[in-house]
Amino acid sequence: MLKSTIIDTRVRLVPSVTLLEFLDAKKEHFEKVPENVAKLMKNEGYTLPLSTQIVKEQELSIKRPNIDQSLLRRLCADVHVEAEPAAKSTGKKNKKAAKGKQSSSEEVNEDAEPPKEYKNVLYLTDMHWLNDTLIQMRKDGICNLFLFELIESSDLVLPENEMKPRNPELEARCERLRAEQHNREYHKMTKNVDAGLKHYPEDTIAYQIKSLNKQIIAVLQFVFSVAAGFTFGFFGVNLMVGPLPFGFRILLGVIVALIIALAEMYFLAKKLHEYDEVLDAPKRMQQTAPKPHREAQSGVQALKPHAD
């Protein structure tokens, strides 16, 4: 199993029964409801009054809330920290145990069990909406609840990596490549022990000179054609048209040579690139089939024993 990248980075909240019941009880007071909340209530079997307006997620404002640090410090001035973590964790455990659902087992052994699909979840935008609505409702005196009281019994689903089994094709390929690598190392090691293995084509000087020759020829071709282009511009045009001034002849020659050089450069680059590929090819071939290569090699050796 491999961990893949997290695709959905959103925090999700599985609403508890309390939260759902609260939503249901207060539904008359909602003017607008986010799409997701509407869907969730429908899925859970609650209905919304027709007058409620359903808004898209994008229309809701989500900003990080400003936290009044001085007020925070003042409120927490008389709180001792030590006792809290233990109390909190047990409180959470109790809640989880009381819920008795998939969440507790998931917390305990995350690896053993793949995370379940949560269908009905609240996202951050919904929570912002809920917070705003609650503030409004507290102002109007409809209810006296806070967001933290509503969500404390709900489960928080953190974004997690998806577990993916390794592709068997990839596994097979890796295996093959590893075997080839080992084989190559072994051949390298035993090269000077086994006489039959001694002469790989790329080890012989003839092979290297041959490939070098090809490139040298390509470069020489380039030089010759540029020189020929210059000669044409310098002498040829002069012969055709008549006596021209010396400076103009040089200019003509350079222009013709430049045009040819540009065109030739393109082909040269292409060719040299091809040679690179050709040079790499036998190495790759050898990895896949070292044995037939060896036989072919011995044939070559019989034909040209003077190569080295």
Added chain:
Amino acid sequence: MVAEKLDKEAAGQLLDAMYLDMFHLIEEHTQCRVNLERANASGAILLARTRFQAGGCNSVSKAQIPTENSAEFNALCRVIKAKDENEVNIERHEVDKANGYVEPLHWFSVLPPMSLRHAVTKFRDCIELVAESTNLQRQLTDVLSWISKLRQSVLKQ
């Protein structure tokens, strides 16, 4: 009595805001880590590409990195504390050979290939992302501890 009620109201709102902040931080942190993973992976791929293109396994390798016995040089990139005590920043220094700030790219070749340069920028991004992720994580821990404190004070009332 009224003051107490007001206090409770304020504490409740504050706690709500902190929870929302926590969710925001979690999302941002996750996003940051995802970006980090991506940048790192593409950097590694580019590095592999460099080695593949240069051919052979000795072209770009560990052996070219300076060892203990090499000449001393200064770090180009440092982690420093930001003005806000709780945060870290990345400080980068210009390459300046005279003062011992050497360009690490030149250990590998005088004319480094394009893919190696790209890999360098990717890994640079990685460092920035790590710093960002650290800052977010610190903020998150802060918020969590504040939440637990505030909950206690709210429960007391």
